[in-house]
Amino acid sequence: MKIIKYIGVLLLISELLLSGCDKYLDVEPKGKQLLKTTNDYDLWLNSPVFTTETETNILNYMTDNIDLPNVGNPPTSLADLIYTWAPQFTTDITAVTYLWGDHYRRISLYNTVLIGIDAAQGGTESQKNSLKAEALLGRAHSYFYLVNEYAKPYDAATAATDLAVPYVTSDNVSQKAPTRSTSAEIYQHIINDINEAIPNLPADNSNARFRGSKAAAYSVLARVYLYRREYAEAQRYAELALANTRATMIDLTTPSSFPTTLNVVSHPDVIYGKGTNAAGLPLAQELKSTFAANDARKSVLYLNWASTVRGSTQFYAAAVTPAFQLTNTGTTVQEMHLIAAECAARANNLTVALSHLNEIRRNRLTGTPISSRDFNSESQTTILDEVLAERRRELPFHGLRWFDMRRLDMENKMPSVTRINAQNVVIATLEPHSSKYTLQIPVQVLAYNPDMLQNP
Secondary structure (H helix, E strand, C coil): CHHHHHHHHHHHHHHHHHCCCCCCCCCCCCCHHHCCEHHHHHHHCCCHHHHECCCHHHHHHCCCCECCCCCCCCCCCHHHHHHCCCCCCCCCCCCCCCCHHHHHHHHHHHHHHHHHHHHCECCCHHHHHHHHHHHHHHHHHHHHHHHHHHCCCCCCCCCCCCEEEECCCCCCCCCCCCCEEEHHHHHHHHHHHHHHHHHHCCCCCCCCCCCCCHHHHHHHHHHHHHHCCCHHHHHHHHHHHHHHCCCCCCCCCCHHHCCCCCCHHHCCCEEECCEECCCCEEECHHHHCCCCCCECHHHHHEECCCCCCCCCCEECHHHCCHHHCCEECCEEHHHHHHHHHHHHHHCCCHHHHHHHHHHHHCCCECCCCHHHHCCCCCCHHHHHHHHHHHHHHHCCCCCCHHHHHHHHHHCCCCCCEEEECCCCCEEEEECCCCHHHCCCCCHHHHHHCCCCCCCC
């Protein structure tokens, strides 16, 4: 299938990019010696390593949004192991450490900016502070992924003792790895870094939406508090992001409004851009069944929607709408509306929740008058369920569904997820509250850090 070939190519590219790197961080900051001027550091932050997140496709394979009928029995390929929540993606200690290594690579490079920018030649103090702020935001964003992959879902009652990941502030990859910090500690570092960054971030990043801005910082904080399940704060920061960005939602019901650039991180709906190539992903029938008949996303983003053959309908915009062939895993206007809608619904502020929800629907559903696209209810439960369903439809392969499954599992809202092959044999099951919701530390990392504690 195309899906297997695609992930193979993706992982091969990642391996080529990361081969030869340090075994703990998977990073060697080549070119660091060339960073002499403030302008050098500015250009450094334009690097594709900061603007692309190909590894988030791995997270897509773990979710209930995807269905791979040709999964092996037993699973043996890398794609199969990821799809069936294997404890480890490989037992080869010389192999690339996907996810872990990707994030720490960026963290080390952001640390290079934080360590060196003050001594850079040229540039004003304001320019240096702005670049430092961007690096703080970028580092925080990477730690957000790490804590949601290698720590238990956030629980305020246990966060002070739940182990997360090492907190690294150096770019010296030869140093011994720090011990694992707790979830509470990592989240506090994330929040502190972003709050420190905000005063020095530019007000607008419209010329380069993959770079930092005040709205970008607010949008990342909205994500952070959402996954801490601190919903009042998440709503506050989502609405701050919306109030401070010039980004605007793309109307998928009107093809003439589609962007002309293929560079997703430059699309008008982007608040903080991070691109990936989430193409050829077969849609799970259960998710497919939640789309309304008048949902424009079916024809804009999906291939073979009308097919009833299992695995045939694919999230594959490149084949139908080239402008959307890449996916933004960073923050967008629509994600902020969804966060605000969910949090308002949880607070029983139903008018606000519906207002944010219907901003999405009016740009995704067809029909006249435009008010006919709105969702209406006076039930808190009904509205919250619809917001969560809309979130799943709007952000199916943006690297967030796995994190959503984790936090919803904490609220007993996740049923068992099964992996069934083409012969209707159950290959794997993800039970509610399973330890598989927390990834194990890669064996490659433990091989070089044998005193690091492993997850169950």
